[in-house]
Amino acid sequence: MSVNLFRLAALAGCVAMATAAQARDLTVVSWGGAYQDAQREIYFQPFTAATGIALTEDSWNGGIGALRAKAEGPASWDVIQVESDELVLGCEEGTIVPLDWEALGGEDQFLPAAVHECGVGAIVWATVLAYDGDKYPDNAPSSWADFFDTETYPGPRALRSGARQALEFALMGDGVPPDQIYDVLATDEGIERAFAKLDSIRDSLIFWEAGAQPPQLLASGEVVMTSAYNGRITAANQDEGRNFQIAWDAGFVYQIDSWVVLGNSDKPDEAMQLIAYMSDPENQKLLPPFIPYGPTHKDAAAKVDPAVLPNVPTAPENIDHGLFFDRDFWVDRVEDLNARFNAWAAQ
């Protein structure tokens, strides 16, 4: 019994110390891995060196539920990188708070898609058409129409599982210009048209779940072409010596991850300072050499190292072929259209 009492006293001591230690550092949260390593080198450490504000890091895997839990507890996270779903839903429910756009230099300094009441774009990343350059020394696929042409390009091909970015690419393959994709998808006929296109190559289609899969599917010869996240394709070329190619001209869907401030942060001023530092074009231009995600500040694209520019979605010769992922459309329709997708898949 005396041992238990001792343990209890020790535990109480720990709790007391933890409470006393609540004078916490500004906390920044990102996706971890090689990506966050790069961010540490170009954003986090230089920021502390320049301002004297100490930073603590954390990483997460996304999900509005996780954000909510953090926003309802005691202040622990301040600045977080989120995807578009969390940006839209979090802002509506007050989990994240509006930004001080003056401190960032004004909304017109950024790509229009990177501007949101509650978040500023951190990176532009893209879902692209990718293939193994070694398998196609000539007559490589160059459009989404080629993706759906199993006579000229026989063999299995892959898309991400679910309706998102399967329907957009189906319509691109059916000849709909990128700027009309979401107008067409807003109608029942448009949705049927997209599914009919998918149906035309049903037997050759497989679906991937995780972003790590497409490079593996290409490497193992499982598919001849696939949709893929552009950063993964470049990484496979750099790390494994592959010759995977991205058909930028075919059209791609790009999305923006944003920096946001959590609603219960007790350091909103320092949080804005950090976000402003990370949104500075002089700092943003340093990321693409590590990972080919595009900067969101209008002045940064021109400053990016020309050697890596062709791999970056926001490069001038690439971005014109891109379609900005319509986050409002998909937050509204993802459940409905995923049901349609699964009904189609089960036929």
Next chain:
Amino acid sequence: MPLLAFLLAFMVLPIGGMLRLAISNGELGSAMPATTEALRAWDGQGVPPEAVVAGFAAELRAAREARALGPVAQRLNNAHPGDRSLVQGAARRLPDEPDGDWRATLAGIDEAWGEPRIWRSLQAASAPWTDLYLLQALDLERDADGDIASVRDDRAIYRSILGRTFLISLVVTLACLAIGYPLAYKLASLPPRIANPLTILVLLPFWTSLLVRSAAWIVVLQREGPINEALLALGIVDEPVQLVFNRIGVYIAMTHVLLPFMVLPLLSVMRSIPPSHMRAALSLGATPLEAFVRVYLPQTRAGIGAGCLLVFILAIGYYITPALVGGAADQMISYFVAFFTIQTVNWGMAAALGSILLAATLVLYLIYARLVGIDRLRLG
């Protein structure tokens, strides 16, 4: 007592909470209490009276300013895709003063506000409880008159997914039995010196992550993998067979992952059967087959029952393995629970699917217990 407290804390409360979430409907009530009251009293004909709509407009503005509108918008969107934008758009563009009256003002923002449909949706969201999610999880909905009807064919998925979940689990269970029974029989009949290391080999997969085992099957089964290359080299097939990213892959990988749960109960039962029984049957004139069917097999029934139950119950909850090695038409119900929990935060739908799986499993379990006899199960 500690066991009771444990059961209460870790079984009854979470499951009760899940059942409650499946019928919970409090979003509108907490963000817009006056509108909720007014809509409950409304007769549901046409567009509600101006007083109700004006109250709604005032609470819409207040909810937006308090950032409390998100859950309401999501709740409406769960019943009717597109309503999230409809509500958020109205809140954004709501003027301070009505242009004429509030009914016309809202209809001016979006003509949907001039139609009865959205107001009936709001009324449905004002009830204390809802059957929306449970109906959706069974491919049903309430039509314009409030009667239960089937959803459109091209959106009806959950019944077939539930059936698919049970079919995959059944096939995997039978495959585990077909492979596990001879394996356990052989292990039980070997001397311990040889049988023990072999038993450890059966257990070995437990020490590898489920994710790794599933991913390894992709490597083995893929088009340029060893199996396809062997089939091609032997001339059995002319071109690679699709063995993964379809149902075959799911069956193979899940059978491998779950096999130990079949072997272990069988082995424990078989080890307790004296070899003299079979010898006695043979010496009394039975053929080997007859001796096996009439003497050995009945004695292993408890092990078969336990192994099948274990494998089946584990299989119906599978998520990662089918997601990795299956195709779009091979995903089981847990995949959709995860989709609603993590991606769209529609916890009502996630809870409803979970509840229906739980109910269906309990029914199957009762049938099974009646057939096999629950007191005869031996788990090891």
